[in-house]
Amino acid sequence: MNWYQSVFELIDMRSFSNLWYWIILAVAWSSASHWVLGVPFDMVTRARRYGGEADADLTTMVRINANRLVWITQVSGLWLMAAGFFMLTVLAVLGFWYRVEFAQAVLLIMAPMALVFALTLRAARRALSLGQGGEPLYKLLTRHRMLIQGIGMLSIFVTSLWGMYQNMQIGVLG
Numbered sequence: 001m002n003w004y005q006s007v008f009e010l011i012d013m014r015s016f017s018n019l020w021y022w023i024i025l026a027v028a029w030s031s032a033s034h035w036v037l038g039v040p041f042d043m044v045t046r047a048r049r050y051g052g053e054a055d056a057d058l059t060t061m062v063r064i065n066a067n068r069l070v071w072i073t074q075v076s077g078l079w080l081m082a083a084g085f086f087m088l089t090v091l092a093v094l095g096f097w098y099r100v101e102f103a104q105a106v107l108l109i110m111a112p113m114a115l116v117f118a119l120t121l122r123a124a125r126r127a128l129s130l131g132q133g134g135e136p137l138y139k140l141l142t143r144h145r146m147l148i149q150g151i152g153m154l155s156i157f158v159t160s161l162w163g164m165y166q167n168m169q170i171g172v173l174g
Contacts, residue, residue, distance in 0.1 A: 014170065015105030016163030025159060028109055029152035032116055036145045037124055038065035044145075048138045059133030062141070066124035073121055084114055101166060108162060112155040116148055 015021045034041055039061045047058040073080070088111055095104035123144040130136050 014166075015102050016166045017170075021105055025109060025156065028113065029156060032113065033145055033149045033152055036141050036148070037062055037069075037120060037127060039141070041141070041145055044138055044141045047133070048135075055133045059137060062127050062133075062137060066127045069121055069124040070128065088114060104162070104166070105159075108155070108159040112151050116151060119144065119147060119151075 036044070039058065043054070043058045043061065047055040088107065091103045091107035091110065094100045095107050123140060126140055127137060130140065
């Protein structure tokens with residue numbers, strides 16, 4: 001028995017039957033919905049409830065993160081978009097044309113996250129156009145979080161359906 005065979009027996013390389021894949025999927029969506037524009041959502045709740053210094057802290061953090069996102073996309077957005085679409089295309093071709101299950105699994109995480117990134121960039125631009133904190137910023141961040149959670153629920157649902165289908169196919173064919 002060689003080293004590679006030992007590793008592949010220890011770690012199930014079929015993605016959809018691997019517990020670690022589902023843990024990574026849950027952590028990815030949990031993090032995406034908790035960190036709205038780079039700010040933990042509990043700051044929004046605290047700022048809405050107490051105002052004052054909590055609101056000033058939230059406004060400052062949102063401004064810093066939004067400026068950073070907008071600046072990065074202005075400087076290298078075209079290259080980032082090209083690289084992102086290239087990676088998604090490679091994953092889609094490998095996953096669904098060549099039937100590489102790992103590529104399917106990664107694509108089912110990364111494609112919705114690419115949509116979330118685009119929506120986050122849109123929210124960052126809107127936050128900068130507000131120019132202030134208070135209720136309009138809270139509403140923007142809350143709506144953005146709800147949108148991310150909706151995309152996450154749909155993504156997890158589709159991923160679980162596809163994963164069950166793949167596991168049944170392997171069970172029938174294997």
